[in-house]
Amino acid sequence: MADDQIRYDILAQEALRGVMRKVLAEVARTGLPGNHHFFITFLTNAPGVRISSRLREKYPDQMTIVLQYQYWDLKVTDTGFEIGLSFSDIPEKLEIPFAAVRGFYDPSVNFELEFDVREDELAEPAGEVTELPAPAETKAPAEKKPAPARKPAAKKKTGKDDEGDAEDGKPVADVVSLDAFRKNK
Secondary structure, eight states, X not given: XXXXXXXXXXXXXXXXXXXXXXXXXHHHHHOOOTTOOEEEEEETTXXXXXXXXXXXXXXXXEEEEEESXXXXXXXXXXXXXXXXXXXXXXXXXXXXXXXXXXXXXXXTXXXXXXXXXXXXXXXXXXXOOOEEOOOOSOOOOTTSOOOBOOOOBSSOOOSOSTTOSOTTSOOOOOOBOGGGGOOOO
């Protein structure tokens, strides 16, 4: 086979990350349309990922977050996004570079993007802070309640776990591992 000097694989990954970036930027401007919502899986130990030490301890390798009903302060840049979410009723701010994202899934339309996280993308710049301070024990802004997010699980859940149900009594959707949707290669 000929040597791929153009690196179509890298170009395709960058283009697909652009799709995710564009979708998140639109949601940041106008909110989630219809029934759309997202499961985003990212490497917690990747350079540029900023999460609290509490979350880093609980999810040392990767974590999946859900953007659906309860999130706040979504900001999207060319290189990543910031978002406010709640974990066990504690509001947290997360900063996630697009290069750290492994998967993006919108179950409302069964749309999935899978990304290869390359080692050269993970080279950490010198002196970069990768951990946010522990959050204060305050509630999120009243106009938007924070959404619980859970670590993905390969087994079916009963709806009750250490995160519990939403404060308003409505059941919270379980997070499903994106591995269940991946095609075998």
